Amino acid sequence: MRKRIFRSRAAWTALASAVLVTALALYWFQPWKLFTDTYVDEAVPPVRATTSAAPTLASATPATPAAPATPAATPAGNEILTAGEFVTHEHGTTGTAEIHRLANGRHQLVIRDLSTSSGPDLRVWLSDQPVTVGRAGWRVFDDGEWVELARLKGNKGNQVYEIPASVDPRDFRSVSIWCKRFAVSFGAADLRAA
Template identity: 45%
Template sequence: MSRRTVVPVLLVLVVAAGIGLAVFQPWKAFTDTTVNEALPTVSAPAQRKDEAGTKGGAAPTGLAEGRFVSHEHDTSGTARTVRLADGGQVLRLEHLKTSEGPDVRVYLSTQEADAAKKGLGNGAVALGKLKGNLGNQNYTVPAGTDLSKFHSAVIWCERFSVSFGAADLAQVTG
């Protein structure tokens, strides 16, 4: 090969490698991010004051919960929806263990966990980027969201449109 051919080929390979690294982020297969947040007692950012003027309130109330099942990546742990004393709602992921990946997000889905493997379904609500692939974490549910319409919590990779795993949310009784 002549130099006129080698230089452009090398440039194309370098650009392709750069794009591949940016899109696939292969190093994430070898890294973990652990997050251990406490369950909030009231919604952020403001804490409510009771009639005596002190911050605090009743304990959070569990609404629904379920265990994660694996889809495209091994995923385990528990998802819980919780109503806080001030009326705010959070999705809490406990003992989560999944893979890191590019652009991984947390959703509430109208689909059941098995069906979420193929897609989030109409009306899914994005709760934010996955904070870490290990541990305990909280995601604020937007005000006015009717949690009874959602059947699962899903760990979803936006970049590749795949579910890492999902948990059916069954109503807590008693």
């Protein structure tokens, strides 16, 4: 009789341990996020055109010479400082990243047409590390200087992130969709002068 009770307790203990380990693994890895998407479609700030319209000349007649052309003044406004295309790291990632300087002097990171997997604890990071394609680039972004802008708002669509006034965007050369829980990049974009 005692052997049966002992076996029964051992079986229940093993079952309880298996349930606990499974629950912890589900919480940690959150595999359902691989099959769910969060779409975001935020308004992207307008930017001024980088090309100016060709100056128009007054019609010239033999009696009146044409006035010299003067370039049109560029209106003050938002502008794109740097931009880049996302490359795939741990998970397939596409889209573009841009750093905008707004007319009021603030800076924003604009992510357009993002498409990546959802995952646990995804963040948006600016980093001073270069983007390396392939497995060699998965874990480099926490090696140097980096700043976390926010949690990723969604794994699909257009998103805008404020860059704090204390952060100089010129100090960073890349953007990473960073999985903080597993210290790995889902995808990253090299930022180059626009």
